[in-house]
Amino acid sequence: MKETKNKEQTLIGPQMAVQRYLDDLLQEATTETSAESVEDTQDTGLLSPDSANSDFSENEQSSLDASFKDFEDAITENTDDLSMDDDAPSIDQPEPEQEPEPKPEPEQEPEPKPEPEPEPEPVKKISKTDPLPWATGRFECLLFYVGGLKMAVPLVELGGIFQSGKEKVTTIFGQPDWFMGVANVGDFNLRTVDTALWVMPNHYDGELKENFKFVIQLDRSDWSVACERVAEAITLEPSQVKWRSDRSKRPWLAGTVIDHMCAILDVQGFIELLDDPKNGFKNTLK
Amino acid sequence: MATSVALKTANQSEDPMLQWVTFRLENEIYGVNVMQVKEVLRYSEIAPVPGAPNFVLGIIHLRGTVVTVIDTCQRFDLPSGEITDATRIMILEVEGHVIGILVDAVSEVVYLRQSEIEASPNVGNDESSKFIQGVCHKNDILLILVDLDKLLSEDDWSEVGSM
Numbered sequence: 208m209k210e211t212k213n214k215e216q217t218l219i220g221p222q223m224a225v226q227r228y229l230d231d232l233l234q235e236a237t238t239e240t241s242a243e244s245v246e247d248t249q250d251t252g253l254l255s256p257d258s259a260n261s262d263f264s265e266n267e268q269s270s271l272d273a274s275f276k277d278f279e280d281a282i283t284e285n286t287d288d289l290s291m292d293d294d295a296p297s298i299d300q301p302e303p304e305q306e307p308e309p310k311p312e313p314e315q316e317p318e319p320k321p322e323p324e325p326e327p328e329p330v331k332k333i334s335k336t337d338p339l340p341w342a343t344g345r346f347e348c349l350l351f352y353v354g355g356l357k358m359a360v361p362l363v364e365l366g367g368i369f370q371s372g373k374e375k376v377t378t379i380f381g382q383p384d385w386f387m388g389v390a391n392v393g394d395f396n397l398r399t400v401d402t403a404l405w406v407m408p409n410h411y412d413g414e415l416k417e418n419f420k421f422v423i424q425l426d427r428s429d430w431s432v433a434c435e436r437v438a439e440a441i442t443l444e445p446s447q448v449k450w451r452s453d454r455s456k457r458p459w460l461a462g463t464v465i466d467h468m469c470a471i472l473d474v475q476g477f478i479e480l481l482d483d484p485k486n487g488f489k490n491t492l493k
Numbered sequence: 494m495a496t497s498v499a500l501k502t503a504n505q506s507e508d509p510m511l512q513w514v515t516f517r518l519e520n521e522i523y524g525v526n527v528m529q530v531k532e533v534l535r536y537s538e539i540a541p542v543p544g545a546p547n548f549v550l551g552i553i554h555l556r557g558t559v560v561t562v563i564d565t566c567q568r569f570d571l572p573s574g575e576i577t578d579a580t581r582i583m584i585l586e587v588e589g590h591v592i593g594i595l596v597d598a599v600s601e602v603v604y605l606r607q608s609e610i611e612a613s614p615n616v617g618n619d620e621s622s623k624f625i626q627g628v629c630h631k632n633d634i635l636l637i638l639v640d641l642d643k644l645l646s647e648d649d650w651s652e653v654g655s656m
Contacts, residue, residue, distance in 0.1 A: 380571055398616070
């Protein structure tokens with residue numbers, strides 16, 4: 208198994224892998240568009256699947272598909288976990304397996320008031336199929352780079368950008384590989400995520416860690432994503448983005464922008480995923 | 494005057510000042526409660542014990558007493574470091590047992606208020622993550638505070654005892 212991976216790595220450099228990953232994201236978006244074109248009203252003009260595929264040989268395409276299947280499977284597990292916590296029922300296909308769960312025991316006490324839950328959840332949870340609140344009109348995003356992959360974070364949910372190379376991140380033993388450690392920036396500590404390992408786990412083995420120079424704080428949370436380079440801010444119209452109609456699969460991904468060839472982060476979705484203690488995705492990465 | 498003194502005393506009891514001995518392991522700084530540290534020794538030959546568990550490096554003689562030395566790197570799932578001039582064996586008292594741990598260097602004693610200690614950013618399921626009691630930012634360094642009482646489980650203690 209390892210041998211195959213090594214072989215693949217020598218054949219495909221990280222740059223190529225990233226390019227393919229992004230292409231694949233766009234290709235996936237395009238496929239969704241054609242399949243759901245009737246119902247999806249948010250679609251904009253996109254590349255045709257043929258043009259997106261044209262750069263890949265059949266072998267490459269199939270290996271890519273296979274690796275993404277792992278990714279999707281992992282995410283699906285995670286989604287199952289998350290959906291159990293969600294207050295608002297997601298509007299996905301009704302799953303017959305959920306029958307025994309919704310009807311718990313008649314323990315429904317008449318609300319004995321003070322349950323010692325300290326956090327009243329300041330951020331309102333949005334259903335994974337609802338449009339994102341910041342994306343109803345024109346919005347600004349900051350572009351940043353992770354291993355050649357261009358990503359964007361909406362400015363309204365950007366907590367801050369801090370210079371923090373690997374030497375400034377304290378690694379803590381016993382944590383998953385994607386958890387780089389704690390970056391001390393200013394007066395607080397940010398839990399830092401190896402962004403590339405989250406976004407493209409099957410195309411990357413952590414070799415970019417040395418190159419990360421900045422951490423981007425996700426909203427006001429104590430989570431941050433590491434990146435190599437921070438670029439300019441761009442203004443986008445909602446119509447320029449291919450929004451994901453259902454974000455339950457990759458909760459961190461809000462959509463893709465063809466004009467800029469970049470993926471937009473769903474910051475709240477990402478935080479939710481990172482905060483979930485029994486996150487299936489995390490477990491598979493470990 | 495009397496009120497301010499009383500207030501100060503109350504604050505101190507609510508937020509006690511703790512002393513931590515810090516040591517270095519694989520470029521990170523860790524801390525252990527000073528009350529559990531009996532002494533710090535320069536590195537001396539550690540005699541391996543056949544059949545000992547893998548987290549045990551061996552034994553040393555300390556003024557006529559045999560002390561088991563734990564392989565800290567192995568316990569924390571870190572790569573083993575080299576033995577240098579700075580390498581030390583910290584003799585600790587944990588759960589009524591006296592053990593030694595091998596560390597890359599012993600740094601200093603720091604004073605921390607209980608309120609300064611943050612919960613460990615524990616996101617993993619790894620066994621070793623339970624050894625972390627918390628973290629604290631002090632003098633531009635993030636200290637990782639180790640919960641020595643969790644370093645060895647009941648089974649581990651009985652294995653060590655039967656060596």
